[in-house]
Amino acid sequence: MAGPLSQKVVDDLTANRIGFVTSVPCKQLAGVIEALDTRPEILHVPCNKEDEGMGLCAGAYMGGKRPAIVMQNTALGVTINTLATLIQFYQIPLPMLISYRGEVGEKVACQVEMALHTKALLNQLLIPTYHFSKAEQIEELDAILKHTEMCKKPTAILMDARFWKGET
Amino acid sequence: MNRYEVLKSIVPIIDGHLVVCNIGLPSQELHMLHDQPSTFYMLGTMGLASSIGLGLALAQPKPVIAIDGDGSVLTNLATLSTIANNPAANFVLLIIDNGSYGSTGDQPTYAGRKTSLAAVARACGCENVIECQAVDTAAALKDALGSGRMSVIVSKCQSGNVAVPVIEIPPVVIRDRFMKEVAAGAGA
Numbered sequence: 001m002a003g004p005l006s007q008k009v010v011d012d013l014t015a016n017r018i019g020f021v022t023s024v025p026c027k028q029l030a031g032v033i034e035a036l037d038t039r040p041e042i043l044h045v046p047c048n049k050e051d052e053g054m055g056l057c058a059g060a061y062m063g064g065k066r067p068a069i070v071m072q073n074t075a076l077g078v079t080i081n082t083l084a085t086l087i088q089f090y091q092i093p094l095p096m097l098i099s100y101r102g103e104v105g106e107k108v109a110c111q112v113e114m115a116l117h118t119k120a121l122l123n124q125l126l127i128p129t130y131h132f133s134k135a136e137q138i139e140e141l142d143a144i145l146k147h148t149e150m151c152k153k154p155t156a157i158l159m160d161a162r163f164w165k166g167e168t
Numbered sequence: 169m170n171r172y173e174v175l176k177s178i179v180p181i182i183d184g185h186l187v188v189c190n191i192g193l194p195s196q197e198l199h200m201l202h203d204q205p206s207t208f209y210m211l212g213t214m215g216l217a218s219s220i221g222l223g224l225a226l227a228q229p230k231p232v233i234a235i236d237g238d239g240s241v242l243t244n245l246a247t248l249s250t251i252a253n254n255p256a257a258n259f260v261l262l263i264i265d266n267g268s269y270g271s272t273g274d275q276p277t278y279a280g281r282k283t284s285l286a287a288v289a290r291a292c293g294c295e296n297v298i299e300c301q302a303v304d305t306a307a308a309l310k311d312a313l314g315s316g317r318m319s320v321i322v323s324k325c326q327s328g329n330v331a332v333p334v335i336e337i338p339p340v341v342i343r344d345r346f347m348k349e350v351a352a353g354a355g356a
Binding site (some may be wrong): 019020028034043045046048049051052053054055056057058059061062063064065067080082084085086090091092123 | 188208210211212213215216217219220221222223224225226227228234244246249250254278339340342343346347350351
């Protein structure tokens with residue numbers, strides 16, 4: 001059952017006229033993915049890999065639907081070429097709603113390894129990055145989505161276990 | 169026939185349609201043969217022509233032709249399962265299968281050896297898969313566009329390239345003029 005935080009994430013997507021979302025699942029994002037499938041305004045197309053998903057998003061954007069991708073931070077590595085040579089090169093706005101695994105509250109030690117690289121990689125790519133660790137930070141999402149559309153860049157919204165505490 | 173000759177043969181069919189063209193020599197050859205604003209040239213990002221094409225086809229109603237290669241499809245093989253499970257009646261994926269990585273020096277791909285991309289596409293659930301010889305590509309593409317069904321065409325051709333200049337159009341210009349065509353009725 002999608003909780004209130006997950007519903008608010010998807011409410012903000014629809015309020016910003018985001019009509020195409022692709023996803024690769026993460027346990028923390030299960031509620032968001034469930035909520036996506038209940039909204040007729042959003043075409044949700046699950047993908048197999050995040051770089052493939054960014055290709056779908058680029059096509060959907062050029063077809064007139066604002067896109068977003070739902071993914072886990074562990075996949076950031078496979079998207080770097082796509083972020084640089086497709087999303088940034090062609091100036092496509094793309095909010096990345098990222099489950100920030102490996103931060104405080106994580107239960108699986110291996111997840112910490114990619115968490116160590118997450119912000120450094122995003123910083124290296126000059127991707128505006130926002131880290132949500134408290135539930136009330138959800139109030140910033142609407143403005144971040146507007147900022148993404150305005151500047152026509154990929155942006156990263158990292159949501160960690162403390163943010164999702166009580167929801168999952 | 170090599171890829172350049174296949175592309176030349178389909179120019180009358182793709183004229184005015186929305187086209188997403190694969191990175192490297194395919195885009196450069198098509199750009200030299202028939203530049204049109206309704207063609208989106210990929211300047212980077214190997215493997216994603218089919219994904220961009222599918223996203224475009226799902227987002228709007230006009231026909232979309234994604235021109236891909238065997239090497240590029242192999243690098244994003246799961247795209248065939250996404251295409252099969254999200255069928256867009258206005259989407260045609262044309263895989264020009266020359267059994268080689270043309271842009272990097274014609275090194276052989278596995279599609280030129282034991283792997284059949286048509287069989288992979290069918291196994292992924294694509295329902296309208298046509299494998300044809302290079303000379304029959306234009307007719308197969310015309311039929312697919314007229315069928316009103318999502319189609320995957322695998323065109324078997326010879327490897328080899330022609331000398332072509334790089335594309336000098338800035339990426340945002342490619343995107344901008346392409347999006348204006350999407351909005352204006354290209355391919356209608």
